[in-house]
Amino acid sequence: MTVYLDHASTTALRPELVAGYLSQLQKLGNPSSIHGAGQKARQIVEDARDQLAKAFDCHRSEVIFTSGGTEGINIAIKGLYLNAIANDPLRNIIITAASEHHAGVDPVEHLEQEAGAIAVWAPLDQFGVIDLNWLEDYLEANGQKVALISLMWVNNETGLITPIPDLTKLAKRFGIPVHCDAVAAFGHIPISFKESGLSTMAVSGHKFGAPVGVGALVVARDAKLAITSHGGGQERGIRSGTLSAALAYALSTAAALAAAEVDSERQRIAALAKRIINFVQQAVPDAIFSRGEQPGYEGIIHFTFPGCSGDSILYLLDSAGVSVSTGSACRAGVAEASHVLIAMGRTEQQARGSLRISLGHSTTEADVDAFIDVFPAAYTGAKKAGLPSS
Ligand SMILES: Cc1ncc(COP(=O)(O)O)c(C=O)c1O
Structure with missing residues (x-):
């Protein structure tokens, strides 16, 4: 599944x-x-x-x-x-x-x-x-x-x-x-x-x-x-x-x-997102939550992982049955660092450590449980492989 x-x-x-x-x-x-x-x-x-x-x-x-x-x-x-x-x-x-x-x-x-x-x-x-x-x-x-x-x-x-x-x-x-x-x-x-x-x-x-x-x-x-x-x-x-x-x-x-449910859905999604954010921050203390304390839509969770390739985490999560992204799907398949992270002043190496986990109206607690189950092994595997030199 x-x-x-x-x-x-x-x-x-x-x-x-x-x-x-x-x-x-x-x-x-x-x-x-x-x-x-x-x-x-x-x-x-x-x-x-x-x-x-x-x-x-x-x-x-x-x-x-x-x-x-x-x-x-x-x-x-x-x-x-x-x-x-x-x-x-x-x-x-x-x-x-x-x-x-x-x-x-x-x-x-x-x-x-x-x-x-x-x-x-x-x-x-x-x-x-x-x-x-x-x-x-x-x-x-x-x-x-x-x-x-x-x-x-x-x-x-x-x-x-x-x-x-x-x-x-x-x-x-x-x-x-x-x-x-x-x-x-x-x-x-x-x-x-x-x-x-x-x-x-x-x-x-x-x-x-x-x-x-x-x-x-x-x-x-x-x-x-x-x-x-x-x-x-x-x-x-x-x-x-x-x-x-x-x-x-x-x-x-x-x-x-969507408009009728916007407030209740946002609250529901924020609670699910909080579980993911807390878990990742505990598992990887040097992970950087990209928007910091700035106001954001809770359903988009974006981290960079120093010394680790977001692509590697993505592939390992995918092989464990969890689909996430490193950024915009519109450029997926093109091996380039996120232009958004570069615009925020990150280096290309730093931007290559990006991972986006995004939630939606069909996301359940069970989806979050599944992510939490498989994330540590995916991260550890990706960290071992390190960042490809560019
Ligand atoms: C913020 C933003 N703008 C524009 C687009 C492009 O929209 P569409 O795929 O409907 O052409 C996307 C799609 O990812 C998006 O996320």
Whole structure:
């Protein structure tokens, strides 16, 4: 039996939505068609939009269906930037952080190479925390030239929470739109788009119990985005393409469940996480808990183990039937140290000692017991092998 502790890369489907999702999959009809079958599909999509608007605490017209986090983040960063420079070519600075997911870092680098953007990478401390005083000083001096700020709510590797409402308050003083990657946040910490002050917020279904391949970009009604993907004009023209009623249904059902349970689930998960953290810290006193005492989402537990390879621990845990990760699955298979840890000032050697254990809605006490059973042997084996010289 496999014990799955990699929920931050993708989590289990919510059982409550499976029957409805499968039934919708078998129905024929394009939500943009005028005939009855199309209109039935449209009704499913619009009901889903209503439910999502409740879960995100936003207006229904602000919900744009996407294929997932990466697409929503690309639409938002490119759209906000290209709109800003179309109105004022001197507004070409994008403030972001090197600890963002590649879905956020790479579009910014693309805009630097292809569209005259200047990326300003916010300085981070050893826990990955952005200094809001630095940001305020930077905006005082350069606010007129900033097109957008793009920062994530919860870091998917370390679990660190960025105080998004404080950040948007600051940005608002300078009239700068803020985009947020909330992929690792929504469903895990309480989120109100209305209260957040954000211009755009991206979420991804497979991180909170919907299938892979669907997500949403919440676009504030007063946000101005250039269109970067052209076609049939669906979703306010922001995201053209045929909508899937089945995926819309699944996304909204999972979102409603996650939003309704967010406080109780967080408490339950925090208690499970505490057992793992205490155990690891006792077993390996020099293990470093990556976000330190900073506020974080408890379900993402990230350690570095000095002199030990995270990959080796992962393989040994895997062969003992426990799935964890060394960082973002999106780069798994590529032998490189975590860019997030590097952004936090760790050396490449230190970053190679990373291990992420992430919990989710299907995690049980028995999963934690299983991890505790097999971790000491996996660590001891990995420590003996040491770190490969690079
Ligand atoms: C924080 C964060 N942003 C973006 C993404 C990309 O989302 P998706 O896989 O839905 O494209 C991920 C996926 O791991 C993530 O964790």
